[in-house]
Amino acid sequence: MATTRVAHTNWEGNLIEGKGVVTFDSSGIGDYPVSWPARSEQANGKTxxxxxxxxxxxxxxxxxxxxxxxxxxxxxxxxxxxxxxxxxxxxxxxxxxxxxxxx
CATH class of the missing domain: 3.30.1070 (Cell Cycle; Chain A)
Known part of the structure; x- marks a missing residue:
């Protein structure tokens, strides 16, 4: 039987200065902040x-x-x-x- 897992991201602003939140809908484990600097530089508490x-x-x-x-x-x-x-x-x-x- 196939299963579907769901997560979504809300993003505000442009790539460099913007920020977002990833929400794990299926598990309900919470919301996690994301940003371009967290990808390209230091995580600083963001995923x-x-x-x-x-x-x-x-x-x-x-x-x-x-x-x-x-x-x-x-x-x-x-x-x-x-x-x-x-x-x-x-x-x-x-x-x-x-x-x-x-x-």
Whole structure:
């Protein structure tokens, strides 16, 4: 059965000086501020599309690896996956690096 997850962003202003709020509708975990400086400079307590991609990638990879290991007869007891997403202003995402530690 297919599932649909929903999030939305409200943005005010232009790219450089504007600001927005990402809302996670499906989970109800809250509202998170976003801005261009949070993407291209320091996060300063704000999230970014790249951080959200890192969260999605690390959690999806952990679930898939856990399933694959269990299917091969070597289930893990714990997996920690760190995703680092590199963003270059003017170019976009230039890399995603995963580091996995498991037991």
């Amino acid at each position: 970014s599309p790249e951080e959200l991609i890192a969260a999605a990638h690390s959690s999806c990879f952990s679930m898939a690896l856990s399933h694959g290991l269990a299917g091969a007869g070597t289930p893990s007891t714990r997996l920690e996956t760190k995703a680092e997403v590199t963003f270059q202003p003017g170019t976009g995402i230039t890399g995603i690096h995963l580091t996995v530690v498991g037991e």
